[in-house]
Amino acid sequence: MPTVYWNGTDTCSTRGVVCNNDIALVALGNQNNSTNNSLQAGNLVGGWYSYGWNNYNFFTPDPSFQSVFSNKLFAAITQLGYPASHDSGLKIQINNAYGGYALSGNLKNTWLGSAMTGGSSGGPWLVNLGIDASGANYGLDAIRNVVVGVTSWGYVDAGIKLQGASSFAQNVQFPNANYGTRGAGNIGALVNAACDGASPWNLQSQGRCR
Incomplete structure (x- = not known):
């Protein structure tokens, strides 16, 4: 977690709420503390997501559509989470909606229409979710399964x-x-610190970063 968010000096709408850097990384150990990389979580339960920054896959609508969608940056986002209001938080939920880039002074957020509630925090917001379809043309920013944020508020x-x-x-x-x-901004800094920084993380040396 970024120190600025932890210590309350982050750029926020209200202290601790609607902030620039309400993100975090968690390192998962291998099953049974094994040193066998085949027992890493990503190898056991289906792989990894990528991550993007600076509005990856966000676009301003073509002028002919701006009367409907306005001229704001937006993306088709898939939100995953375990909201307590849905199946008592015991099943993963999926929400597909347009996410809009919300810039206010130095504050950078993405807003999304969603019925999820408490318990969904930390769930990924992805663009281009899914596998490549044969013969499809995905246009610009076509990397699959890219996380561009996590549920914050x-x-x-x-x-x-x-x-x-x-x-x-x-x-x-x-x-x-x-x-x-490792990339730009807050996410680049966190991944760089976790993968290539000093102990106790230093995950690249353990074969746990890509």
Whole structure:
């Protein structure tokens, strides 16, 4: 988790809520603490997601459609999570909706229409979910299964179907275009620290980063 979010100095709409850097990484150990990489979680349960930054796969609508969609950056996003309101939080839920880039001063978020509630926090927001179909042309930004944010906040009032995520992006706290070889902004900095930083992480040396 970024120190700026942990210590309360992040750029936020309200302290700790609707922020630039409400994101975190978790390192999963191998099954039974084995050193056998075939027992890594990604090898056991289906692989990995990629990640993108600076509005990967977000586009401004063609001018001929802006009367309907306006001229804001948006993307077709798939949200996954375990909201307590759905099946008592015991089953993964999926939500597909248009996510809009919300910029306010130095605050960068993505907003998404969603019926998910508490318990969904931390669930991934993906673009291009799924496997390649034979013969398909996916256009620009066509990498599959790319995480561009994680559920950060929503409304206590269940009647308001809106949730938000800190943008994986360069911002005032993480301004660099590259952190090592891991990409830009907040997500690049976190992955770089986890994969290539000093102990206790140093996951690349353990064969746990791609």
